[in-house]
Amino acid sequence: RVHILWLRRDLRLSDHPALHAAAGTGFPGTGDGAPARVLPLFVLDPAVWDAAGPARRAHLARSLHTLDADLREAGGRLVVRAGEPTRVLPALVRASGAAEVHVTADFGPYGRARDAAVAEALDVPFRATGSPYAVAPGRVRKADGTPYRVFTPFQRAWAEHGWPEPLPRPTDLAWAHADSDDPPTAPEPAGVDLPEAGERAALAAWREFRAHGLDRYRELRDRPDLPGTSRLSVHLKFGEIHPRTLLADCPDATFRSELAWREFYGDVLWHHPETVREYLNRDLAGMAYDTGPDADALFDAWRAGRTGFPFVDAGMRQLLAEGWMHNRVRMVVASFLVKDLHQEWTRGAAHFMRHLVDGDPASNSHGWQWTAGCGTDASPWFRVFNPIQQGRRFDPQGDYVRRYVPELRHIAGRAVHEPWRIGVDGYPDPIVEHAEERRVALDRYRAIRR
Ligand code: FAD
Numbered sequence: 001r002v003h004i005l006w007l008r009r010d011l012r013l014s015d016h017p018a019l020h021a022a023a024g025t026g027f028p029g030t031g032d033g034a035p036a037r038v039l040p041l042f043v044l045d046p047a048v049w050d051a052a053g054p055a056r057r058a059h060l061a062r063s064l065h066t067l068d069a070d071l072r073e074a075g076g077r078l079v080v081r082a083g084e085p086t087r088v089l090p091a092l093v094r095a096s097g098a099a100e101v102h103v104t105a106d107f108g109p110y111g112r113a114r115d116a117a118v119a120e121a122l123d124v125p126f127r128a129t130g131s132p133y134a135v136a137p138g139r140v141r142k143a144d145g146t147p148y149r150v151f152t153p154f155q156r157a158w159a160e161h162g163w164p165e166p167l168p169r170p171t172d173l174a175w176a177h178a179d180s181d182d183p184p185t186a187p188e189p190a191g192v193d194l195p196e197a198g199e200r201a202a203l204a205a206w207r208e209f210r211a212h213g214l215d216r217y218r219e220l221r222d223r224p225d226l227p228g229t230s231r232l233s234v235h236l237k238f239g240e241i242h243p244r245t246l247l248a249d250c251p252d253a254t255f256r257s258e259l260a261w262r263e264f265y266g267d268v269l270w271h272h273p274e275t276v277r278e279y280l281n282r283d284l285a286g287m288a289y290d291t292g293p294d295a296d297a298l299f300d301a302w303r304a305g306r307t308g309f310p311f312v313d314a315g316m317r318q319l320l321a322e323g324w325m326h327n328r329v330r331m332v333v334a335s336f337l338v339k340d341l342h343q344e345w346t347r348g349a350a351h352f353m354r355h356l357v358d359g360d361p362a363s364n365s366h367g368w369q370w371t372a373g374c375g376t377d378a379s380p381w382f383r384v385f386n387p388i389q390q391g392r393r394f395d396p397q398g399d400y401v402r403r404y405v406p407e408l409r410h411i412a413g414r415a416v417h418e419p420w421r422i423g424v425d426g427y428p429d430p431i432v433e434h435a436e437e438r439r440v441a442l443d444r445y446r447a448i449r450r
Helices: 017-023 046-073 085-096 109-121 151-161 199-212 214-220 233-237 243-247 253-271 282-286 293-304 310-322 327-340 345-355 361-371 387-394 399-404 413-417 434-449
Strands: 002-007 037-044 079-082 100-103 126-128
Touching: 002 017, 002 085, 017 037, 017 100, 037 046, 037 085, 046 109, 046 199, 046 345, 079 085, 085 109, 109 126, 151 253, 199 214, 199 233, 199 243, 214 253, 243 253, 253 361, 282 434, 293 310, 293 327, 293 345, 310 327, 310 345, 310 387, 310 399, 310 413, 327 345, 327 361, 327 387, 327 434, 345 361, 387 413, 399 413
Parallel strands: 002 037, 002 100, 037 079, 100 126
Antiparallel strands: none
């Protein structure tokens, strides 16, 4: 008996309920299916691959190679097939004689539609076990059954709901095999420095952070100049580690709370799949934004990190250099695009999705909507980050700016946040005047409130 395990955002072997379900290990909570040989499959879906952008493609390619190596060590190997999942899965079922297809449920809008179409196209059962979250989207609800739209009560109910302990990595599994296309290769984009991929790298990153970062996380998490956060987002994105594994060994409430934001946004997007592009708070949908050649020129300056605001520019260049940006800076650059440059959040969100190695539709769209004032808990619209003050406060010595903006490296200390006071060749003057643009933003907000 063969069961296909179709892997997507769960590129690991530990704490993997769908792997247990596919193998029929009989482990509690993983179904009571018959023991079967497991055929691990990754489908190189052109829709996902093309949308991923070079950094995420490079990470995914590497993650698949390490997964294949781990599977080979355990006696199996990864089958990769390129094509539309609705064609690939039925063809592989026929060729392998598989009796069932197993997956970890996907809760994003694309994944849900794809899985429904694949289940429809199969004439064998399509079984989903587990999710990329500690608590699957849709489970945490208010007493009246409706979903939460505000984080703090969601978090409370989520923690009360609880989650099972991580599952052990199954041993002595029987594997099935089929012809494989070549696994994808995707070069690291030129000039981009990506983290190691795969389950081992994810576990090593977590152990390192657990031992040396967690106790100062609360204090340092807002400091982009210091290595104060876990940098686990890319590993969580691809399921190289499951949040249960982190939560099972996390005494720090602040870190648990950040993981809860990820769960919250997953839940919100599940209830409102259209909000990957549309406004959660429709009241803000009538906001006037700038378009046209002048707006395009400002957008180009923003995405290249040439706005003349050092903290913003450092963030945008970190994104290009690492496929990652510190959370504090994500908020500041997003606010800058929406409220200083008066451009719609969707434009910035699309740029982030192209470049972020951890690009995730739920966290990205709702991170942007939060900043743009149209999301959950929305940060009030009139809260406009001052990019200079934010830099001085969260990069107090200017080390972060100097790391990513070489033109300013010769300026010592916090003066780096106001280079126009000195005048620097080769670095732009501020492209807008913050106080003036803040006024414009607030006027536009008042206009739609009327
Ligand atoms: P840590 O501080 O170590 O946090 C641990 C984990 O908690 C993170 O890996 C992440 O999974 C979760 N987390 C932390 N903060 C948030 C948050 N605000 N929202 C949701 N989850 C959170 N995160 C993504 O994973 N993918 C995205 O595409 C994404 N886009 C964003 C866009 C904007 C405009 C903003 C403001 C935030 C976005 N975030 C996104 C959230 C956050 O910036 C990143 O999760 C975080 O910077 C990742 O770094 P870390 O792993 O070191 O985080």
